[in-house]
Amino acid sequence: MTPGGVVATDGDGTLWTGDVGEDLFHAFLDHGRVEPPAFEAIVRDARAHGISDAGTGADVARRIYSGYLEGRFPEEALCELMTWCFAGWTRDEVGAFARQVVDSAGLASRLHGEVLSVVESARAAGLEVVLVSASPFAVVLEAGSRVGFDADRVVAARATYDGEIMRPDVHRPIPYGSGKVTRLRERVGGTRPLYAAFGDNAFDVAMLASADIPVAVRPKARLRQQAGAVPGIVELAR
Numbered sequence: 303m304t305p306g307g308v309v310a311t312d313g314d315g316t317l318w319t320g321d322v323g324e325d326l327f328h329a330f331l332d333h334g335r336v337e338p339p340a341f342e343a344i345v346r347d348a349r350a351h352g353i354s355d356a357g358t359g360a361d362v363a364r365r366i367y368s369g370y371l372e373g374r375f376p377e378e379a380l381c382e383l384m385t386w387c388f389a390g391w392t393r394d395e396v397g398a399f400a401r402q403v404v405d406s407a408g409l410a411s412r413l414h415g416e417v418l419s420v421v422e423s424a425r426a427a428g429l430e431v432v433l434v435s436a437s438p439f440a441v442v443l444e445a446g447s448r449v450g451f452d453a454d455r456v457v458a459a460r461a462t463y464d465g466e467i468m469r470p471d472v473h474r475p476i477p478y479g480s481g482k483v484t485r486l487r488e489r490v491g492g493t494r495p496l497y498a499a500f501g502d503n504a505f506d507v508a509m510l511a512s513a514d515i516p517v518a519v520r521p522k523a524r525l526r527q528q529a530g531a532v533p534g535i536v537e538l539a540r
Contacts, residue, residue, distance in 0.1 A: 306495070309431045311432075311434070312503075313433055313437065314437055318445065319414065323442075325403050325404075326399075329402075336359030340388065343386065344363050353365050381478055382476060386468065386471055390468065392467060392468075393466050401444050420500070431451075432455050432489060437458055437459060480508040483508050496514065499512065501517075501518065502525060503522045503524055507531055516534060518536070
């Protein structure tokens with residue numbers, strides 16, 4: 303085995319049950335603080351996909367989410383919206399809100415023990431393990447910190463900021479699909495071996511396919527359908 307490699311794992315659906323990005327987004331909508339920059343961008347996205355822009359920013363964003371569930375709004379664009387929807391908030395406010403969401407989400411009971419044990423064994427062997435997610439950085443960092451990931455080992459969707467104020471935009475590509483590999487390689491370097499990668503869904507295929515050992519964790523139907531694109535894929539059962 304070539305020395306100096308890393309292990310990568312997805313978060314939502316892989317390291318834990320559910321989606322902390324969606325937890326954050328729905329808490330944001332319930333909170334209802336949609337600042338003018340976010341409102342304008344949400345309305346723009348709704349109009350671009352033929353979705354009504356009537357009502358408050360939270361109303362429109364909920365309609366966009368329904369459109370996503372119905373296949374009328376792209377998943378990657380929704381991941382981006384969930385990341386920049388706090389536009390107008392400060393970085394510290396977003397971080398504090400993410401902390402509250404994770405505190406109330408019962409994350410400890412949602413962890414997948416079979417993956418966590420592999421992560422802990424890899425760390426014990428001196429391997430670097432990186433958490434790679436299309437969910438917003440603030441909430442992935444907060445969730446990841448509960449299982450030993452620091453900011454240097456979290457790759458997630460990042461909004462752009464004007465000073466300390468979030469803007470309604472993201473750094474592209476976000477870690478979604480092939481963007482997971484792009485952002486992971488930016489973090490760890492282009493030549494280090496990827497010993498193993500763990501994922502549960504179709505948008506993990508590119509990352510899984512780039513690993514020596516690709517591991518499907520409680521795989522969704524969409525990943526099973528594309529398993530042929532990942533030579534040597536194995537399944538990690540509960």
